[in-house]
Amino acid sequence: PLKRIGIRDLDHGHAHDAGHEGGHGEARRVVILGFFRAASALLSEIERRNPVFLDQLTVIDFNPNVFRTLADRGLHVIYGDISNVDTLVHAGVGKAELIILSIPDALLKGANNEKLVRHVRTLNPTAKIVATADLLADVADLYAAGADYVTVTRISDAQELYTVIEAAAAGLLDDKRAEMDAQLAERKEVLP
Structure with a gap:
């Protein structure tokens, strides 16, 4: 059914049709496996800071809306x-x-x-792998599995919240909010 609405799976070997459908060995230098909120925010950050880097990026995901939106934006998506x-x-x-x-x-x-x-480490022994941990206890397991770096979003969230507390204590919460409002105004996320 997805093929009927124009989304091709990996069994479709004509990647040249639109340049985005994928196929054997087509990933670029950097691959994002799965696309949800963190990846959407990352993509927006790349677009803002270094849009040329988008040409080195491949996204692999099975959400048809994400696929269509990324392909429409000219990203390499499989x-x-x-x-x-x-x-x-x-x-x-x-x-x-x-x-x-x-x-x-x-x-x-x-x-x-x-x-x-x-799985990724078995397929690619030399790639740098960045993984995400939900629990602090997962970090060591991810490194043991072959990750080169593990993100723990609650740590970065806590750092951001601490800067908000500092801003509030210094009477600068309005300034902090203005900074966030400016960042939000610039974003064109796939998953808002």
Whole structure:
């Protein structure tokens, strides 16, 4: 049914049709496995800071709306299930230099970040792998599985909240809000 609305899966071998459908070995230097809020925010940050970097990026995801939106924006996107090893092989993950797993375990179905890191590390022993941990206890397991760096979003959230507390204590909360409002006004996220 997805093919009927114009979304092609990895079994479609004509990537040249629109330049975004994917196929064997087509991943670029940097691969984002799965696309949800953190990846949407990351993409917006890249667009703002270094849009040229977008040409080095591949996103693999199975959400048809995300696929369509990213493809319409000219990004290299491959439709597929990131928990399926065949998808990763056919997408060319084995050739990527940096692989980002930004989806928390709570949103993954039939997989977790540790399992994904192990699969990716097997397919690509030299890539740098960045994974996401929901729990602090998961960090060591992700490193043991082969991750090169593990993000823990609650740590970065806590750092941001602390700067808000400092701003409020200094009577600068309005300034802090103005900074955030300016950042929000510039963003064109895929998943708002």
